[in-house]
Amino acid sequence: MKEQKKQPELRFRGFTDDWEQVEFQSKIKLIGGATPFKDNPEYWNGNIVWLSSQEIKNKYVSNGTYTITKKAIIDNKTRMVDAGTPLIVTRSGILAKRFPLSIPTIDVAINQDIKALLFDQSKLNVNFFVAELQSKEAYILKKIIKTGTTVQSVNLPDLNKLIISVVSDFKEQEKIGDFFQKLDHTIALQQRKLELLKKLKRGYLQQVLPAKNEFIPNIRFVNYFNDWKYITLSDLFKYEQPAEYIVKSTAYDVNFKIPVLTAGKSFILGYTDEKFGIKLASSDAPAIIFDDFTVSSHFVDFPFKVKSSALKILSLQNNQNNFYFAYNILKRINYKPQNHSRHWISKFSQFSVAIPTPDEQQNIGNFIKIIDNTLLLQEDKIKKIIDLKKGYLQKLFL
The missing domain is CATH 3.90.220.20 (DNA methylase specificity domains)
Structure with missing residues (x-):
């Protein structure tokens, strides 16, 4: 050759x-x-x-x-x-x-x-x-x-x-290799910081939320003394089975800008221009998309449609409860479906969770949200460094 x-x-x-x-x-x-x-x-x-x-x-x-x-x-x-x-x-x-x-x-x-x-x-x-x-x-x-x-x-x-x-020229190889090695070390360092933040969040959640069958957490905000009360998930959330919508484009643009969500890893399947039946999730009334296949949930705060019979849309039964607090309560449920059950949502009434007063929920929800915002900032920092590396990979090699 x-x-x-x-x-x-x-x-x-x-x-x-x-x-x-x-x-x-x-x-x-x-x-x-x-x-x-x-x-x-x-x-x-x-x-x-x-x-x-x-x-x-x-x-x-x-x-x-x-x-x-x-x-x-x-x-x-x-x-x-x-x-x-x-x-x-x-x-x-x-x-x-x-x-x-x-x-x-x-x-x-x-x-x-x-x-x-x-x-x-x-x-x-x-x-x-x-x-x-x-x-x-x-x-x-x-x-x-x-x-x-x-x-x-x-x-x-x-x-x-x-x-x-x-x-x-081996010296040029070394120069380029050292450059990317430093970038990789920077990415690894930021990823370790992210893992430490996630560990910190897990630790805080164990302290600010009661253990199973307990009525008070280990750590509380000042001036809160009452026991938490147990309710079922069906008392906390209501859910609906959404209709399925057609994906008209795999790319976002001015004509096709409403995300169509699906089960599985892809989550956003594509985009559509259909406005009928849109679920508008705002910061005041966000939604949870619940995946019956994997028993996972996604916190959604943008307009969306759904194309999957496996997804359910959850919202609060009582608007006095704090949605962000409730979302983290939901994620604590430890359940593995048997035989790939698609009906975990029907078992809501079988699971009980402890909740405090709406005011205490608000404080806990805001606290967790601060941590999550820090996590998002750290994830964004890592993404920017990775994107920077991708750009240099294209420019420094043939």
């Missing part, structure tokens, strides 16, 4: 050499692993970290759900991989949306759904190459991921033919 030479849109100062474009397989060797026989106790709970696809999420990985022994390595086809060797997921449902890639910080073993990428790291900088692959994620998802009967997988022959960029 004749090599092509190009330059990216954006360069660091002092670098002017052309970039070479070559096939993936000319620089990278793929090796896979395996799962040791699970019924052999001599293979498990050793001191070797064994990774499966579920552990390949963040840029760096240092531990897994399971550990294995040296005997498992000797007797099986699982492989040991040196620290600093990039790992990709080659078979998983996550490949429908993402192309997971991680760098282990310790020596690890891998299973059959992971491939390790081996190359001469004295000629190809690891962080540079990882960013290179990340810059091609959209192409990989569209052209190289194939859909099987159960899960998605990487078409390895196509991956081997993927055109990658190689910079002959």
Whole structure:
């Protein structure tokens, strides 16, 4: 194959050499692993970290759900991989949306759904190459991921033919690799802050809401002394089964601007221009969309329509109750439907919840909302940094 030479849109100062474009397989060797026989106790709970696809999420990985022994390595086809060797997921449902890639910080073993990428790291900088692959994620998802009967997988022959960029000047590779490494560290730091905020919220909820069968919480706002009273969820909420609406566009514009909601992960299925039957949720009277399939709920504060028989719209029975407080009460209900039941909503009367006076509800609701607003700001900060990284990935690579 004749090599092509190009330059990216954006360069660091002092670098002017052309970039070479070559096939993936000319620089990278793929090796896979395996799962040791699970019924052999001599293979498990050793001191070797064994990774499966579920552990390949963040840029760096240092531990897994399971550990294995040296005997498992000797007797099986699982492989040991040196620290600093990039790992990709080659078979998983996550490949429908993402192309997971991680760098282990310790020596690890891998299973059959992971491939390790081996190359001469004295000629190809690891962080540079990882960013290179990340810059091609959209192409990989569209052209190289194939859909099987159960899960998605990487078409390895196509991956081997993927055109990658190689910079002959190793110092430029290091410069670009270090830049993206710093961005990744910033993202990881902000994500840790987000997790700490979520943990803080969980802790506060345990303190400001009573435990099961209790009548007062551990922490209260001043001047509140009365016991909370127990009512059923059906006393707290009323619900309706919405009609189904037709999606007329998958994109928002001036003609199609009313979201059509559905069950499942997509939630917003598309948009429509139909105004009949619109549910207008405002800050004074928001709504909860309740998903009967997954027993999950979404707090909605915008106009919407619904296209799903599995969704219900919840509103308060008594407007004196605080909606934000009630929403967090609902999310505390711990119930798993049996046999994929679609009728959890009919069990409302079976669940009792403790509520205080409307005034105390207002204080608790406002307090939780402050925390949630902080969470939203942190999530937005992370999104902006990730979007910034995506922009640089497109400009700093071919």
